[in-house]
Amino acid sequence: MEVKTIMIVGAGFMGAGIAQVGAEVGYQIILNDVSEDAVQRGLGTVTKNLTKNVQKGKLTEDEKSATLARISTTTSLEAAKDADLVIEAVFENADLKKAIFQQLDEICKPDCIFASNTSSIPISQLAAAVKRPDKFIGMHFFSPVPVMKLVELIRGIKTSQETLVTVEEVAAKMKKETVRVKDVPGFLVNRINNALRQEAYKCLEEGVASVQDIDKALKLGLRHPMGPFELADFVGLDVGLNIVKTLYDGYKDPKWRPSLILEQLVLAGDLGRKSGKGWYDYTSGEMKPRTDVEF
Numbered sequence: 001m002e003v004k005t006i007m008i009v010g011a012g013f014m015g016a017g018i019a020q021v022g023a024e025v026g027y028q029i030i031l032n033d034v035s036e037d038a039v040q041r042g043l044g045t046v047t048k049n050l051t052k053n054v055q056k057g058k059l060t061e062d063e064k065s066a067t068l069a070r071i072s073t074t075t076s077l078e079a080a081k082d083a084d085l086v087i088e089a090v091f092e093n094a095d096l097k098k099a100i101f102q103q104l105d106e107i108c109k110p111d112c113i114f115a116s117n118t119s120s121i122p123i124s125q126l127a128a129a130v131k132r133p134d135k136f137i138g139m140h141f142f143s144p145v146p147v148m149k150l151v152e153l154i155r156g157i158k159t160s161q162e163t164l165v166t167v168e169e170v171a172a173k174m175k176k177e178t179v180r181v182k183d184v185p186g187f188l189v190n191r192i193n194n195a196l197r198q199e200a201y202k203c204l205e206e207g208v209a210s211v212q213d214i215d216k217a218l219k220l221g222l223r224h225p226m227g228p229f230e231l232a233d234f235v236g237l238d239v240g241l242n243i244v245k246t247l248y249d250g251y252k253d254p255k256w257r258p259s260l261i262l263e264q265l266v267l268a269g270d271l272g273r274k275s276g277k278g279w280y281d282y283t284s285g286e287m288k289p290r291t292d293v294e295f
């Protein structure tokens with residue numbers, strides 16, 4: 001099946017990014033969210049990114065206008081009747097995602113493919129909510145979507161080969177690289193990255209080295225662009241805690257037990273960059289070691 005029109009449900013951080021990369025390569029995009037405010041915010045993000053690209057000389061004004069003209073916005077799911085592919089990027093909540101796909105199942109053409117950008121919910125669980133589980137797949141983009149090259153394609157137990165190949169072609173057209181991944185907790189990147197992060201937390205708890213020195217060691221010793229603590233602050237400690245809880249529940253293996261310090265920081269409302277404090281202190285506008293708590 002040739003995909004021409006893609007509906008993106010959820011115009012937040014990820015949805016806006018996916019809308020941008022889709023429209024840039026010629027797909028007709030229908031961008032959906034619950035309120036006019038939310039869709040306009042999403043479209044505003046795309047416009048801002050494209051304007052920056054024009055300023056940097058990566059894009060012409062005409063190309064920017066043509067890209068934006070390929071994005072229509074709506075607060076109704078009914079517009080999905082014209083879509084060949086729906087990519088869902090709403091809040092990370094299984095019941096919400098299932099309810100949306102159940103509605104889409106009634107609205108969409110029988111051959112329309114459903115993809116979820118979930119970072120942790122099993123694809124087979126979401127696919128069980130619809131009458132087309134063979135046409136359901138995980139399309140896990142990374143943030144920021146216009147920059148990050150990877151899309152993990154997660155095959156649920158009933159996902160067909162045809163669905164996988166069609167979505168692989170869409171991702172390639174969006175200039176993304178793909179990897180095929182089984183539907184296991186954490187998929188591939190989050191599973192491996194969290195194994196490393198768990199070990200970093202353990203080293204801190206055992207007093208092996210400080211937050212700063214663990215980050216420094218991995219940056220200078222392994223050429224990681226950010227250390228595990230710096231990255232955890234960037235992503236959000238609440239988001240990280242949810243991911244490791246998913247891994248712990250999924251594998252029933254103590255190696256995924258959430259760090260007690262991490263849990264305490266989240267309970268205290270120190271969620272990383274977004275709240276001003278996490279593993280580091282950002283309240284001065286710069287990243288500084290914390291002096292108000294001892295890890």
Ligand SMILES: NC(=O)c1ccc[n+]([C@@H]2O[C@H](COP(=O)([O-])OP(=O)(O)OC[C@H]3O[C@@H](n4cnc5c(N)ncnc54)[C@H](O)[C@@H]3O)[C@@H](O)[C@H]2O)c1
Pocket residue numbers: 009010011012013014015032033034038088089090091092093096100117118119120140141142143
């Ligand atoms: N942020 C990341 O780094 C990242 C990376 C990979 C995957 N994800 C996944 O992508 C999804 C979205 O994450 P995000 O960071 O873009 O979140 P976000 O909070 O920025 O955006 C979510 C959007 O969904 C909208 N929404 C909520 N209910 C809706 C509904 N019923 N219909 C339509 N829209 C609705 C919200 O209004 C909001 O605009 C989540 O499943 C998340 O796990 C996030």
